[in-house]
Amino acid sequence: MEHSYTSRQEMDKYGFNPGVTLLAPLVCLLLQAAMPKTFPWLLHVDLPLIVTIFFAVSRRSPIAGAVTGTVIGLFQDGLTNHPFGVDGIANGVVGYIAASVGFAVDVDNLVNRILLVFTLSLVQDGVLYVIAHWLLGDVTYRALPLQELIGAAANCVVAVPMFAVLDRFRTRD
Amino acid sequence: MESFFSRFKNPLVLIALVLLQVLALAVQVQRPGNGLDGGADGRRVAKLRGWSIAGVVPVERAMHGSSMKVRGVWENYVDLRDARRENAALKQDVDRLREEQAAFAEDAAQGRRLQALLGFKEQYVTSTVAAQVIGTSGSERSKVLTLDKGAADGLKPDDAVITPDGVVGKLRDVYPHSSQLLLLDDPTSGAGVILASTRIRGILRGTATGGVEINNLTADARIKPGEKVVTSGGDMVYPRGLPVGVIASIAPDPTHQPYTAIVVKPMANLARLEEVLVITGTSSTMTPGMAKDAAAAEQTAEANQKAADLSAERLPSLHADAPVTAGAVTGGVAGAPVVSDDAESQVGVVPGIPNSGLPKPKPVVHPDRFSVGAAGPADLLQPGGSASGLMRDDPTVAKPKADGQGGPQME
Numbered sequence: 001m002e003h004s005y006t007s008r009q010e011m012d013k014y015g016f017n018p019g020v021t022l023l024a025p026l027v028c029l030l031l032q033a034a035m036p037k038t039f040p041w042l043l044h045v046d047l048p049l050i051v052t053i054f055f056a057v058s059r060r061s062p063i064a065g066a067v068t069g070t071v072i073g074l075f076q077d078g079l080t081n082h083p084f085g086v087d088g089i090a091n092g093v094v095g096y097i098a099a100s101v102g103f104a105v106d107v108d109n110l111v112n113r114i115l116l117v118f119t120l121s122l123v124q125d126g127v128l129y130v131i132a133h134w135l136l137g138d139v140t141y142r143a144l145p146l147q148e149l150i151g152a153a154a155n156c157v158v159a160v161p162m163f164a165v166l167d168r169f170r171t172r173d
Numbered sequence: 174m175e176s177f178f179s180r181f182k183n184p185l186v187l188i189a190l191v192l193l194q195v196l197a198l199a200v201q202v203q204r205p206g207n208g209l210d211g212g213a214d215g216r217r218v219a220k221l222r223g224w225s226i227a228g229v230v231p232v233e234r235a236m237h238g239s240s241m242k243v244r245g246v247w248e249n250y251v252d253l254r255d256a257r258r259e260n261a262a263l264k265q266d267v268d269r270l271r272e273e274q275a276a277f278a279e280d281a282a283q284g285r286r287l288q289a290l291l292g293f294k295e296q297y298v299t300s301t302v303a304a305q306v307i308g309t310s311g312s313e314r315s316k317v318l319t320l321d322k323g324a325a326d327g328l329k330p331d332d333a334v335i336t337p338d339g340v341v342g343k344l345r346d347v348y349p350h351s352s353q354l355l356l357l358d359d360p361t362s363g364a365g366v367i368l369a370s371t372r373i374r375g376i377l378r379g380t381a382t383g384g385v386e387i388n389n390l391t392a393d394a395r396i397k398p399g400e401k402v403v404t405s406g407g408d409m410v411y412p413r414g415l416p417v418g419v420i421a422s423i424a425p426d427p428t429h430q431p432y433t434a435i436v437v438k439p440m441a442n443l444a445r446l447e448e449v450l451v452i453t454g455t456s457s458t459m460t461p462g463m464a465k466d467a468a469a470a471e472q473t474a475e476a477n478q479k480a481a482d483l484s485a486e487r488l489p490s491l492h493a494d495a496p497v498t499a500g501a502v503t504g505g506v507a508g509a510p511v512v513s514d515d516a517e518s519q520v521g522v523v524p525g526i527p528n529s530g531l532p533k534p535k536p537v538v539h540p541d542r543f544s545v546g547a548a549g550p551a552d553l554l555q556p557g558g559s560a561s562g563l564m565r566d567d568p569t570v571a572k573p574k575a576d577g578q579g580g581p582q583m584e
Contacts, residue, residue, distance in 0.1 A: 032311035033319070034233045038240065040444045043313045062183040070190050078225020079308075080315035081345060081355060083201040084218060085194035087312075092194075096187045128314075135198055140360040142381040147313070 014058040014170040024166060025051050025072050033079055044147075044154040046121065048072045052091050053120055053159070054166050056098035057107040069095025083136070090127040094120050110160065117159040121152035214346060223348050226319065230351045233308035234321060275477055278470035298412055300454035301335075302326050306354070306446045316342075316359035316379060318446065323350045331410050333452040339416035339440030340364065340404060341449060352451075356443050357417070358385050365408035366417055366437075369401035377402070377417060377437060385418065387435040388426055398422055402437050412455050416440050 016024075028047035036043045052072050056065030073091030077084045098120055105112050125148045132141035178185065201218055214222060252259075304326075308319035322328055324347050332344045334354050342362060345355040355362050358379040366377045366387065373396065375387040390396070400420045406413030418439040426434040537544045 029311070030229060030232045033229050033308045034236045036309045036311065037237075037306060037318075043309070043311070048311075063186045066183075066187045066190055070194070074194075075225055075228075076311065078222045079229060079317075079319075080310040080312045081317050081353070081359065081361060082312075082315060083198050084221060085198040085201075089191050089194045092187065092190050096183070100183075131198075135195060136202060138360075140381050141314075144382065147382075151313070 013060050014172055016055070016058070016170055020166075020169045021055070024055075024169075025068070025075075029072070029075055029079075032076075044151045045158050046124075046151065046155055047158070047162075048076055049091060049094065049121065049124055050117065050155055050159045050162055051166075052095045053098045053117055054163055056095040057102040057116065058166075058170055060099055060102045062096045062099040065095035065099030066092045067095075069093070086128065086131050086136075089131060090124045093127050094124050097123060113159065113163055114156045117156050118152045121155045122148060125151070219346055222346060222353075226346075226348055226351055226353070229308060230319065230321075233319060237305065237307040237321070271473065272477075274470045275473035278467065278474045281467065282471055297456050298452050298454070299456045300327075300452075301450040302328060302453050303448060304328075304334075304352075304451055305448050307351075313383075314360075314381075316356040316362070316383065316443070317345065318354040318356065320344075320352045320354050320449065320451070321350075322451065323348045323352050325349050327453050328352050328451055329453070333411045333415070334449050335415060335452060336441045336446065336449055338442075339418065340411055341439075341441045341443060341446060343410050344451065354449065357439055358383050358443055363408070364411055364417065365405040366402050367405040368396060368420075369403055371395045371400065374405050374407065375435070385437045385439055387437060388429055388432055390433055390435060391431055392425070392433050396420065396423055396433075396435065412452065 025048065028051045032042075032045075032047045052065070052069040055068050056062075059065065069091035070088045073087035073089070074084060076087040076091070080087070098116065101107075101116060105116070107113060107116065125143075129141065129143055132138040201215070302322055304320040304322040306318050307321045310317040320328075328344055328347050330344055330347050332347075333340065334342050334344060340357065342354050342356040342359075345353040347353075356379070357364065357377065360379045360381055362379040364377045365374070367374050371393075373390065373393065376389045377385060377387050380386050387402070398420050402417045402420065404411035404413060404415040404417060418437040421436045421438040423433055423435050426432050
């Protein structure tokens with residue numbers, strides 16, 4: 001039997017063209033800001049979160065995942081009325097966890113992808129709750145379980161085709 | 174030491190990133206004008222936010238422009254199809270509104286006289302800037318919209334934003350060519366309001382669930398669902414008297430006892446805003462245009478009053494000092510002019526003018542051949558013939574019975 005000395009991390013590690021690395025999150029941020037004006041129900045979907053998870057699991061580098069998530073989150077903060085850092089921390093943590101989980105599971109599998117996006121959407125909501133309550137002392141911020149479950153499910157629906165499209169742009173390192 | 178950093182490189186980087194942002198949050202929260210209370214951000218944070226917005230606005234503007242073109246083509250076609258019918262309906266509306274305006278003009282004039290007597294300073298909206306919504310915050314938790322007008326168009330932070338339906342929010346941050354509109358239903362939003370009929374003052378706030386509530390009032394039996402809510406002017410942001418919404422429900426607030434949670438349904442559809450008006454100027458005196466409109470309305474009201482007086486003089490039944498006959502009394506107090514609300518009991522009634530018609534004859538209790546209608550239709554009558562024969566054949570006329578019932582009775 002032939003043994004390989006290449007780790008799973010190295011085998012499944014992908015890279016991206018710098019243009020794609022820059023443009024994909026930017027397009028997601030723009031769509032997230034512009035589309036809900038016409039289709040308000042799209043506010044349930046979090047495109048920047050999905051793209052953070054995609055890049056994190058594809059690169060399988062927790063540092064890259066955390067940095068990508070933080071930058072995207074800070075940009076999101078700029079478009080809202082939240083202080084800078086709220087979405088930055090939440091997306092950074094999600095990017096880190098996504099990259100770490102990417103080592104352990106086959107993230108090319110459809111079911112794993114759905115489970116990953118669903119779970120990480122809820123993780124992001126949890127982190128946002130902790131930030132609002134413990135760091136900002138915002139008593140008006142409430143956990144909305146039903147709304148968060150709907151949001152997580154909507155993210156899964158959008159993530160499946162979006163991952164399939166983005167898969168075409170990845171290159172094996 | 175080197176092995177520690179290389180071994181825990183990943184978590185250490187994450188911790189460093191999180192710590193940096195926690196510090197940034199702490200700095201932002203501690204400073205006055207931190208934006209958490211719905212006000213504008215500090216100078217540096219506003220600059221950072223301005224960069225983010227500047228990156229997004231051109232694309233949003235382009236997307237908005239192209240979508241408006243596509244929609245415009247379709248809407249022009251639809252509008253043309255219904256233009257004639259809509260035009261007729263609008264003309265009717267204009268006539269009705271003119272009547273209403275004339276009716277309100279006298280009240281308004283009286284209100285202004287009383288305000289002048291009391292030294293009350295009314296705020297009139299003197300200038301507005303129309304702006305289009307081109308984007309959102311992209312977050313469910315942040316009810317912020319991006320407008321296509323900014324400081325270059327005369328907008329300032331805290332300017333009130335309205336639609337023809339009612340108040341929608343205020344400007345938060347204003348950039349040279351764009352601005353952020355903080356909607357009423359954002360949790361950091363607030364407005365001073367007054368309940369229209371009970372005149373109770375309260376503070377309107379957005380909730381975490383995207384609703385709008387007044388939660389600083391204790392239980393009061395006078396507050397009922399359906400009551401209108403208008404701005405009080407006490408917050409120095411929204412001019413007094415602008416419609417905000419109607420009370421949808423009232424319930425005890427379990428997290429905020431002894432206060433009640435009065436849920437308000439905004440007049441404007443906050444989820445579907447396309448165009449808004451930003452109030453850029455108010456004044457304690459009326460603008461020339463408004464004064465002209467008020468004068469025209471007062472003239473119309475006076476003309477209507479004269480016409481009503483003239484009609485009253487010509488119609489004897491409308492005189493207040495006319496003797497009231499027992500047969501004409503349908504209600505009211507003795508000695509007072511009798512006014513019947515039953516429009517069907519009057520002939521030639523003109524809608525909106527009470528007692529404009531003549532009284533209809535009362536139904537006959539015991540009909541005979543001299544009763545109205547007993548003679549039958551004119552085409553059946555013969556010259557020199559008797560009407561009594563017709564009466565006998567007419568089934569609508571009661572015939573005298575053998576026992577004396579149904580016929581004329583002697584009293």
